[in-house]
Amino acid sequence: MVLRELYLKRIRPFYHSEFVKILTGVRRCGKSTLLRQISEELIASGISSDKIIDINFENYAYNSLRNPDAFYRHVEDRIEDATGKTYLLFDEVQFVDGFERVVNSFRATHDVSMFLTGSNSKLLSGDLASELGGRTLSFRIMPFTFGEFCDFRGVQGAARASLFDEYLRWGGFPLVCAERDEASKAVVLDNLYDSIVLKDVILRNKIASPHTLETVLNFVVSQSGSTLSGRTIAASLSDQNRKVSAPTVYDYLRAIESACIVGKATRYDVRGKKVLAFEEKLYVCDLGLFQQRKSPVAEDIGHALETLVFNELVARGFKVFVGKIDAMEIDFMISGPEGKAYVQVAYMLASEKTREREFGSLEAVRDNYPKYVVTLDPVTRNRNGIIHLGLIDFLLDEGLLVLG
Structure with missing residues (x-):
């Protein structure tokens, strides 16, 4: 597995930031792998794995969470069970209808650091931009250089x-x-x-x-x-x-x-x-x-x-x-x-x-x-x-x- 240092070095300063980190790029360019590398670096830095909530919405195991209410309840319950800052990693989050309001709710009511990926640049605009009010950082991910x-x-x-x-x-x-x-x-x-x-x-x-x-x-x-x-x-x-x-x-x-x-x-x-x-x-x-x-x-x-x-x-x-x-x-x-x-x-x-x-x-x-x-x-x-x-x-x- 290639360590995608080209992106990680730009994202690392914000690992613990309240800004919502948004990773966009064409399908199959390696966003999921990059998200996994971020998770591994968080754990290696001493963050307990029970403080990391990682959901890949392309995985059928999480198919029921494509409903926004189910998504909210699942994550909310796990946040409440954790202590201190919680790290939320949501892969291909655009599969959840109305995810913008759910994501903003987590940000507004909990001490979280959030990472989102999606194969659509609309993640950076529209309802998400409106809900988060400029509290986002975007990173464009490309296929291998x-x-x-x-x-x-x-x-x-x-x-x-x-x-x-x-x-x-x-x-x-x-x-x-x-x-x-x-x-x-x-x-x-x-x-x-x-x-x-x-x-x-x-x-x-x-x-x-x-x-x-x-x-x-x-x-x-x-x-x-x-x-x-x-x-x-x-x-x-x-x-x-x-x-x-x-x-x-x-x-x-x-x-x-x-x-x-x-x-x-x-x-x-x-x-x-x-x-x-x-x-x-x-x-x-x-x-x-x-x-x-x-x-x-x-x-x-x-x-x-x-x-x-x-x-x-x-x-x-x-x-x-x-x-x-x-x-x-x-x-x-x-x-x-x-x-x-x-x-x-x-x-x-x-x-x-x-x-x-x-x-x-x-x-x-x-x-x-x-x-x-x-x-x-x-x-x-x-x-x-x-x-x-x-x-x-x-x-x-x-x-x-x-x-x-």
Whole structure:
């Protein structure tokens, strides 16, 4: 089992906090395992197991607790039997109708530290946000990063680079990573995709036309890293004789994003220092899904690498935007508690035109935040204060990317 230190180190400071810790992410990305690791760390720190109430709502043993009254009574009785702070860990809590009021009741009436997981980003909004009134901390959980994939395989040091092509092709879903031959990986990935679409999009959102939803989703996944809107998607599908209206596409995009299948990078005007409410980019949460859905004849290495870096940045806890400066684009402007930085991603800087494009947009930015170009070039060359990083080094060493 891979210790998911990338997330644990950000969650640990709040283990005993009254804030409700919310872990969201696409189905089967490892949220349940992470919750189990939190429980194990609490016990290892001296917390008695009878002060930890751990319920996985996907486990049929707890099926009766999907009723909010039964859920409340079960937990309330156990809290009353404990002394001191109680730790509540509820996995896939969205299966409980009206869980928001129950959760808020525990928080308001008892000394508890609470952790919730769900494969729907709506956990962060709507009724829960209203009930808890800002007393939440959210953490987006992703499938394995490349570094975690190497740990999963037990490969260390320079040998980790030999796993890169496999990761680029099949992504980081733990169930897929556990398979060794490509035929088995493909079967697991296809079934995982179907499960996500059925349970977290179609059924949860009561989609009237599943076929149309799948058409939109396949298009969005295959175009990861592209600038998309409801109108452009509707127009593209209409050109392919698959009619769907822009309002329907927007509804489906909200459902797809809520299921954490894709992440959104909003465009940011670097000169004007403001977020722009148009031309957003969408990135699929896992490269395996992208590779399975993209055109077999298209050369998409650029979009694949951009998606890879976007997901890595999200996994590290950064807020990620697409930078705009005049007519030029910066792949990512990222922000975190330590400051900001800019990141350009490219396959290789094989020509002067490519070098000018990747470095030039960063050179046009007149602030002093760190600037990086990340590529697969075997040799890196910095330029005018802009740091050139090898992609594999960037993925395996968090310390190379510094905010300022």
